[in-house]
Amino acid sequence: xxxxxxxxxxxxxxxxxxxxxxxxxxxxxxxxxxxxxxxxxxxxxxxxxxxxxxxxxxxxxxxxxxxxxxxxxxxxxxxxxxxxxxxxxxxxxxxxxxxxxxxxxxxxxxxxxxxxxxxxxxxxxxxxxxxxxxxxxxxxxxxxxxxxxxxxxxxxxxxxxxxxxxxxxxxxxxxxxxxxxxxxxxxxxxxxxxxxxxxxxxxxxxxxxxxxxxxxxxxxxxxxxxxxxxxxxxxxxxxxxxxxxxxxxxxxxxxxxxxxxxxxxxxxxxxxxxxxxxxxxxxxxxxxxxxxxxxxxxxxxxxxxxxxxxxxxxxxxxxxxxxxxxxxxxxxxxxxxxxx
Amino acid sequence: xxxxxxxxxxxxxxxxxxxxxxxxxxxxxxxxxxxxxxxxxxxxxxxxxxxxxxxxxxxxxxxxxxxxxxxxxxxxxxxxxxxxxxxxxxxxxxxxxxxxxxxxxxxxxxxxxxxxxxxxxxxxxxxxxxxxxxxxxxxxxxxxxxxxxxxxxxxxxxxxxxxxxxxxxxxxxxxxxxxxxxxxxxxxxxxxxxxxxxxxxxxxxxxxxxxxxxxxxxxxxxxxxxxxxxxxxxxxxxxxxxxxxxxxxxxxxxxxxxxxxxxxxxxxxxxxxxxxxxxxxxxxxxxxxxxxxxxxxxxxxxxxxxxxxxxxxxxxxxxxxxxxxxxxxxxxxxxxxxxx
Numbered sequence: 001x002x003x004x005x006x007x008x009x010x011x012x013x014x015x016x017x018x019x020x021x022x023x024x025x026x027x028x029x030x031x032x033x034x035x036x037x038x039x040x041x042x043x044x045x046x047x048x049x050x051x052x053x054x055x056x057x058x059x060x061x062x063x064x065x066x067x068x069x070x071x072x073x074x075x076x077x078x079x080x081x082x083x084x085x086x087x088x089x090x091x092x093x094x095x096x097x098x099x100x101x102x103x104x105x106x107x108x109x110x111x112x113x114x115x116x117x118x119x120x121x122x123x124x125x126x127x128x129x130x131x132x133x134x135x136x137x138x139x140x141x142x143x144x145x146x147x148x149x150x151x152x153x154x155x156x157x158x159x160x161x162x163x164x165x166x167x168x169x170x171x172x173x174x175x176x177x178x179x180x181x182x183x184x185x186x187x188x189x190x191x192x193x194x195x196x197x198x199x200x201x202x203x204x205x206x207x208x209x210x211x212x213x214x215x216x217x218x219x220x221x222x223x224x225x226x227x228x229x230x231x232x233x234x235x236x237x238x239x240x241x242x243x244x245x246x247x248x249x250x251x252x253x254x255x256x257x258x259x260x261x262x263x264x265x266x267x268x269x270x271x272x273x274x275x276x277x278x279x280x281x282x283x284x285x286x287x288x289x290x291x292x293x294x295x296x297x298x299x300x301x302x303x304x305x306x307x308x309x310x311x312x313x314x315x316x317x318x319x320x321x322x323x324x325x326x327x328x329x330x331x332x333x334x335x336x337x338x339x340x
Numbered sequence: 341x342x343x344x345x346x347x348x349x350x351x352x353x354x355x356x357x358x359x360x361x362x363x364x365x366x367x368x369x370x371x372x373x374x375x376x377x378x379x380x381x382x383x384x385x386x387x388x389x390x391x392x393x394x395x396x397x398x399x400x401x402x403x404x405x406x407x408x409x410x411x412x413x414x415x416x417x418x419x420x421x422x423x424x425x426x427x428x429x430x431x432x433x434x435x436x437x438x439x440x441x442x443x444x445x446x447x448x449x450x451x452x453x454x455x456x457x458x459x460x461x462x463x464x465x466x467x468x469x470x471x472x473x474x475x476x477x478x479x480x481x482x483x484x485x486x487x488x489x490x491x492x493x494x495x496x497x498x499x500x501x502x503x504x505x506x507x508x509x510x511x512x513x514x515x516x517x518x519x520x521x522x523x524x525x526x527x528x529x530x531x532x533x534x535x536x537x538x539x540x541x542x543x544x545x546x547x548x549x550x551x552x553x554x555x556x557x558x559x560x561x562x563x564x565x566x567x568x569x570x571x572x573x574x575x576x577x578x579x580x581x582x583x584x585x586x587x588x589x590x591x592x593x594x595x596x597x598x599x600x601x602x603x604x605x606x607x608x609x610x611x612x613x614x615x616x617x618x619x620x621x622x623x624x625x626x627x628x629x630x631x632x633x634x635x636x637x638x639x640x641x642x643x644x645x646x647x648x649x650x651x652x653x654x655x656x657x658x659x660x661x662x663x664x665x666x667x668x669x670x671x672x673x674x675x676x677x678x679x680x
Contacts, residue, residue, distance in 0.1 A: 002441055002442040002443065003441060004436060004441065009469070012442070012468055013468055016445065020456075020463055023460050023461075024429065024462050027428070027464055030463065030465065031464065040383040040484065041383045042381065043380040043381045045380060045482075047429070049467055049478070049480060051433040051434075051435055051476070051478055053470075053471050053472065053476070055472040056435075056469055057469070088366050089367055089378060089387070091376070091389045093390070093391040094391075095391055095396075096344060100344065101344065102342040105356065106356070109356050113360065120363050121363075121364075122367040123357065123360055124362075124371065124378070124387060125371055125375070125376040125387060126371070127390050128349050128391075129396055130344075132395040132396060133474075136393070136435070136478075140389055142385075144380065
């Protein structure tokens with residue numbers, strides 16, 4: 001009897017789906033990218049789904065329900081933007097244990113609706129059930145895109161430039177802060193958590209946004225990425241997805257990785273390795289993409305993203321080039337729910 | 341603080357969704373039918389989703405994982421057929437607790453794939469995570485339909501005929517049997533459950549099918565139902581959905597309700613009311629539909645469905661006419677996970 005943690009989430013998905021053959025002509029692309037791609041009389045539909053479980057993905061002792069609802073939607077929208085698409089509809093399924101009241105569920109939905117409104121997405125269905133323990137949130141998002149605009153993970157080519165939006169590691173450090181304060185408050189009644197000067201990393205953890213603005217800036221600059229993925233499991237893991245699926249290698253430069261001041265300061269306070277947090281922290285929901293070398297001038301104008309490296313031939317492997325010019329092999333530490 | 345069970349699943353869905361306004365032109369119909377309807381350049385896409393939770397919807401002490409996987413797909417396909425559509429793709433999200441091994445998950449997937457193959461559906465995505473306790477299955481199905489063929493719940497009109505496919509109450513009696521044998525076997529090592537002569541009701545509970553054949557027969561006879569819904573929560577509950585959404589009343593005749601011999605015999609053995617089981621048992625996954633009175637000749641030819649009643653003016657209410665001509669008001673007992 002083999003334990004699931006022995007092969008991890010990606011291994012499990014591979015094992016379960018490798019032999020499946022599609023039979024419908026409308027199925028353009030199945031498992032293996034941020035979204036599935038469906039064809040409806042020439043129109044392309046994108047589909048993605050995420051499951052969020054209490055005790056695994058969130059802890060309600062420090063996550064407000066409204067923020068949780070907002071984030072649960074955002075993580076799905078992020079997958080549609082990562083295909084260069086526009087999210088249109090979501091379905092929301094909830095499993096709700098007895099400790100939740102109507103007021104709780106209204107609070108959760110106020111966050112779901114806030115995200116729908118902000119991103120112009122319609123809630124079109126779902127399923128609602130009691131659960132034995134804890135809160136279960138399963139959201140599916142449907143989006144669309146013009147065929148020639150869709151960007152998958154497999155189009156990166158040698159000499160392409162690698163870019164990433166925003167900054168990395170902040171959501172992870174926000175989580176570390178929340179867990180520290182929770183531990184510190186254990187058993188204390190009037191505990192006041194110390195969040196001053198750390199608002200940014202908290203917001204990145206509790207209320208992330210999907211990078212629609214990055215898609216819009218790419219569009220306005222006339223850039224069509226050769227590959228794209230959203231950073232949910234950490235930069236390392238996503239870089240390896242692009243390298244594997246595109247059949248290429250990469251060099252990413254440590255001194256180019258965007259890190260916010262609060263992320264760095266929190267890492268120092270907790271005595272944690274900052275680069276590890278930025279490379280493997282996860283939950284950034286930034287967009288990682290590659291562009292042809294000829295777009296260098298254009299990406300240098302971007303306000304929402306920056307250049308962090310370049311695509312190489314596959315035999316050169318995937319490496320992080322440190323400040324002192326050492327090359328560290330990039331490994332998919334990522335976020336593995338099965339190893340927690 | 342209000343308990344969720346005080347308003348039930350339908351009340352909860354209404355409370356959460358009543359104020360939502362769609363913003364995308366592609367959203368044709370949101371919450372409130374078997375599927376949402378999306379428009380993609382004239383092509384209609386159907387979307388439905390179901391959440392199945394261990395300890396609420398299934399009990400692995402008597403449900404084989406392969407059957408569970410099959411059923412989890414079927415309950416979604418049933419919703420697409422209930423719109424007179426064709427299911428095309430599914431996404432499958434799983435939450436898996438530590439007691440499950442790779443072999444278990446392979447077993448579950450073998451059932452999922454068996455259903456995909458049988459119904460010609462493609463698995464195109466999903467999400468996989470550890471769970472704190474139990475197995476969580478969230479499936480979303482995407483289908484399509486020609487616009488003029490889609491059948492919703494709100495088109496039934498006075499004098500329409502009411503039909504239902506197959507027979508009712510069998511899945512519910514199968515569940516009663518399984519629970520009886522589980523109780524009887526508690527603590528016994530070599531217990532042999534007594535299932536002889538009860539294969540049909542067991543199969544209806546453990547491995548239901550979605551009624552694609554009914555859709556095909558309707559098509560071949562040139563019948564377009566005026567309204568349709570699948571029977572998942574019990575005939576009473578579904579009749580009331582059609583009456584409410586169509587703004588009509590109904591009369592259903594007890595002596596017309598299709599009940600299998602094994603269902604009747606099991607009800608007698610367990611000293612349970614047979615009509616209650618057939619009207620409120622749930623999990624039948626049959627199709628309940630209405631047709632214009634002028635289609636009487638055609639529905640009488642149907643092999644997969646039979647006439648059980650007629651639609652009336654709304655002021656006449658919704659009643660079951662018993663064998664001795666008494667009229668019993670139909671109430672939505674249905675299946676309410678929040679009251680268990």
